[in-house]
Amino acid sequence: MSVKTLHDAPDLSDPPGTARPRFSLGALRRAPHTGLTAVLIVVVVVTVLQAESFATDTNVINILRQVSVTAVIAAGLTLLMTAGGMDFSMGSNVSVTTAVGAQLLAHGHSTGFTVVASLVPATVVGLVNGLVVTFTRVAPFVVTLATATLLDGVALLVLNSVSVSIGTKMFALGNDKVLGVPYLLVLAILVLTATALVMRFTVFGRDAFAIGGNEHVARLSGINVTARKLTLYALTGALSGLAGLMLLSRLGSSSPGTGGLSLQLTAVAAVVIGGTSLAGGHGTVIGTALGVVLLGVVANALNLLQVSSNYQQVSVGGVLLLAAVANELHKARSARP
Template identity: 55%
Template sequence: MSAASAFRDRTGLSLPPGVARHVGLLSVLLLIGLFTSLNSEVFLTTPNLVNVSQQVAVVAVLAAGLTLLMTAGGIDFSLGAIAAVSHAVVAKLIQGGMDEWAAVLVALALGTAIGLVNGGVVTVFSVAPFVATLASSTILTGVALLLLDGMSVSIGDHLAVLGFGELFGAIPSLVVLAVLVCLAVGVLMRWSAFGRNAFAIGGNESAARLSGIPVVRSKLLLYALGGFLAALGGVMLVARLGAASPGTGGLPLELTVVAAVVIGGTSLHGGSGTLVGTVLGVLLLGLVANSLNLLQIDPVYQDIAVGTVLMIAAIVNHQRGRRT
C-alpha cells in the first residue's frame, strides 16, 4: 500500500495527484528537518536557512534542465563541467576588462553551444548519451583547469547584485532566479507542446517519430537548454563565490544533480517525471548535507548518506516503472 493510500484510509481524505506522488519524499524531508531542529538550535535560524537555500539554488537550476531531458529518455553527465567552464570564462573575461553582463552572455552562449554539440553527437552519430556526455565532461573539466591555470581568479564586486543581492529585503537573488527557472521549466513541461513531445519521445521514441514529432530537433533543443541552464549555474557559482576556482562544479556537482532528479522520481528510462519531485530531491540533498554539518558528523558520511538515498530512490523508481 502506498503512503498516499494509507493517508486516504486513515483520514478519509485524498491528496492532490501532484502531492500524493511525492508524499513519501515530503515525509522524509519533514522527519529530517524535525530531527535536526531538535538537536541543533542553529537549524531554524534565518542565516542557516538562507545559506541552505543559496547552496541548493545552483543544483536546482541544473536539475531543472536535466529533468526535462531525462523525461525524453536522455541524460547529460557534462552539466557540472559546463558550469565549471562557464564560471571560469566569466571570471577570465571580467578580469580581462570585459563588461560583467557581456561576459555572462558569452558564457550562456558557450553553454548552449556545448549542449548543441552534445545533442548532435547523440542524435546525428547515434552515440549513447551516457558515453557522449561523459567524454564531453572529461574534456570540459580539463578545459576549465587550463583556463584557470590552477589558480583562483577573483571578480571583485562584479555580479554582486546576483551573488549577494536580495529582493523584498530578505530573499537572496540567487534563490529568486532558481525559483523562476524552475517555474518556467515546470510550465514548459506541463503546458507546452515541446514538453508533451519530450514525454512522448521518452515513452516511445519510434512511436513519437511515426506520429510526426520532430525527434531530432526536440533532442537538440533539450540538450541546448540543458547546456544553457548549466552555464547559468556556472554564472551563479562565480557570482556567489566572488571568484572562479579550480575544482568548482565538475563531476561532483553533476552527480548531485543526477541524484536529485532520480530521488525526485524522474524515470531513468524516460516518459515520466515532475519538476516538483526534482525540487524536493534538491531540497532533500541540501537538507541532509546541512544536517550532517550542524550535527558535526564526519563529512565522509555525507557521501554515504547521499549514495544510500540514491540507491533506495533508484530501486523505488524502477519498481514504479514496472508497475506502470
Template identity: 35%
Template sequence: MSTTTVSEKAVPVRRGGRAGGLLAAVGGQNLSLIGALAVMLALFGSLNGNYLSWTNIQVIAEAVTISGVLAVVQTVVIICGGLDISVGSQAGLYSVVSAMVFTSTGSSAVLGIAVALVMGAAVGVLNGVIIVYGRVNATIATLAGLAAYKGVAQLLSNGAAQGYVLNNSVFVFLSRGKIAALPVMVWILIVVALAVHVMLKYTDIGRNLYAIGGNDTAARLAGIAINKYLIAVYSLLGVVAAVAGILLTARTGSGQPTSGSEGLELQSITAAALGGCALKGGKGGVGGTLLAVALLGALENGLTVEGINAFWQNVAQGALLVVAVVIQQRRSGERAVGLPG
C-alpha cells in the same frame, strides 16, 4: 435472481475520500519526499536549536541553488530519455570563462555573462549533435564531455581560480542581493523551475517530450521531430549549466575550474531520480525534483552543522540514488536481472 437496480450500477464507488484526492493531486512520490523532509528537519532541529532558524533556512536555500537549477533541467533531459553527466564540468568551464572575459574586458560583467551563456548553448548543441547524429549513447557522450570540459577549464585557467569579480555591482547583486527577503540566487532557481514546470505541464513541447521518453517509436510515427527536440533539450541544459557557472563565479568571487562544480552531475541526477524521474524516460516532474533538492540540501546542511565528516555526504547521496532506482524498478514491475520472475 439479482436485485441490483440500474441506478445502483450507475453510481460510482468513491474510494479514499479526501485522502485519496490529496494523494492523486500531490502524488505518492512527492508525499513520501515531504514526509522524509519533515522528519529530517525535525531530527536536525532537535539536535541543534539554530537549524530551523530563518537564517539557516536561507543558507540551505542558497546552497542548493546551483545544483537545483541543474537538477530541474536534468529532469527535462531524463524525461525525454536522455542523460547529461557533463553538467558539473560545464559549470566549471563557464565559471572560468565568465571571470576571464570579465577581467580581460575592463570589468564588463554583462559581456562575461553573455559569452558564458552563448558558449553554454553551443556546447549543449554539440552534445546533442554527437548523441543524435553520431549515434553515441548519451551516457558515453556526456561522460566524455565530463572529462573534456574539465580539461578545457583547467587549460584555460592553468588549474587556478581566475580573476576577482566582487568589485562589480552585477556579481555582487547575484551573490548577496535580496528581493522580498529572499536571496537573488533563490529567485533565479524559482524562475527556472516555474518556466520548466509550465513548459512540461501546459505546452505541446512538454507533451512531446514525455512522448519521446515514453515511446520514441510512437513519437516518431506521430510526426514529432525527435532529433530537433533532443538537440534543443541539450542546448537548454548547456545554457542552464552556464547560469550555474555564473552563479558559482558570483558566490566564490572568481572563476573556478573545479572547486564548487565537482559532483554537481551526481547531485542533479540524484535529485531527479529521487524526485520521481524514470531513468528510462517518460516520467518525472519539477515538483518532485525540487523536493529532492531540498531534501539533499537539508541533509548536507544538517551533517555540516553537526560536525559530521563531509565525506559522509557523498556516501549519503550515492545511497539515496541507489534507493531511488530500486524503488523505480519495484514500481515498474520489471524482472530483476539474473533472478527468476
C-alpha cells in the same frame, strides 16, 4: 452451472445507506511525493532537535541560496530525462563557465559581455552533445561522460590550475535579496516554474513525454524528434551556463574543482529522488524541487552536526542508489494489472 459475481456490490457488513470512506492509508501512500515529503520532514525535525542554529533565518537563507544552483541544473535535467536523454556534463559545463567568467571579469571585461561570452559556449557544448547523441546513436551516458572529462580539463587550462577572484563584481546577484528572498533563489524559482509550465501546458513538453515514452512511435506520429532532442540538449547547456554564473556570483571566485562531478551527481540524485524516470516518459518538477531541498538540508545538517564533509558524498551516493532502486520498483508495481 455458472455463478456471476457482482464486483461492484457493497460489502454485506456495511450498514445500509452508508458510503465507504474514500480516504485510506493506501491512497495516502500513492499520493505524489508523499514518501519524499515525509523523509524531508523527518530530517528537518531531527536536525532541529540536534542543532538549534538550523532553524534560524540566516541558516535557512543560506540553504536556499546554496541549493539554487543545483535547482537550475536539475530543472533542465528533468526535462531532458523525461524525453529519455541524459547529460552528465552539466556539472563540468558549470566548471568551465565559472572559469571563463572569472577570467573575463578579472581582466576588466564588463559584466554584460561576460554573461554573453559565458552562456554562448555553454549552450554550444549542450548542442554538440545533442548532435553526437542524435546522429551517431551513441548512448547519451557515454557521450556526455566523455564531454564531462574533456570540460574538466578545459576548466583547469582556463584557470591555469589556480584560483581567480572577481572581487565585488556580480556580488549583488550572489548575495543580495529582494523582499528578503535571495536573488539566486528567485532565479531558481523562475527556472523551475518555467520548466513546469513547459512540461504541463506546451506542445514541446508533451512531445518530450512522447519521445521518452517511445521515440519510434513519437517519430511515426509526426513529432520532429531530431529537432526536439537538439533543443533539449542546447537548453541543458544554456542552463548549465546560467548555473555557472550563479555559482560564480555566490563564491566570488573560480577554483579548480568548482562544480564538476560532485555538483552533477547531486543534481542527478535530486531528479531521480523526485520521481523522474531514468528510462524516460515520466518527470515532475515538483518532485525535483523537493529532491533538491532534501539534499541541501542533509548537507547542511551534516555540517551543523560536525560530521566529516566526506560523508556528504557518501550520503548523496547512497540516496541516489536507493532512489534508483525505488524508481524501478515503483515502475514495476505500476505495470501490474
